[in-house]
Amino acid sequence: xxxRQPKVLHPVENENLxxxxxxxxxxxxxxxxQDQGWxxxxxxxxxxxxxxxxxxxxxxxIGIRSKTRITERVLKAAPKVSRLFFRSLETLE
Numbered sequence: 001x002x003x004r005q006p007k008v009l010h011p012v013e014n015e016n017l018x019x020x021x022x023x024x025x026x027x028x029x030x031x032x033x034q035d036q037g038w039x040x041x042x043x044x045x046x047x048x049x050x051x052x053x054x055x056x057x058x059x060x061x062i063g064i065r066s067k068t069r070i071t072e073r074v075l076k077a078a079p080k081v082s083r084l085f086f087r088s089l090e091t092l093e
Contacts, residue, residue: 018058018080022047023065053077061085 019033021042033040038061046067047055056062056078063085064070070084 017060019061019063020055020059021063022068025063025065049074056081 017038019038019040021030021033021040023046024044025042030040030042041059046065049069049071052062052068052070052074056074057080059078060080061083062070062078062081065086075081
């Protein structure tokens with residue numbers, strides 16, 4: 001019987017990865033993510049689908065709250081995005 005060895009997971013290097021945070025994410029959350037090596041841009045307001053499509057191509061991750069919608073069109077415009085963060089960024093849960 002062959003027992004497969006578990007994969008070793010390596011932490012992701014966040015250096016030079018760009019993160020877009022939308023909808024007034026707390027300054028503490030922004031700072032904590034920057035401390036982890038993320039290059040963070042943030043917007044106090046929700047973004048429309050057109051605004052996201054225009055900007056998202058340059059980001060590796062996006063964090064949103066309840067008003068911003070990630071549509072199929074947005075995802076198709078986001079070839080670099082590998083992570084989506086939802087709502088709990090206020091408390092970093």
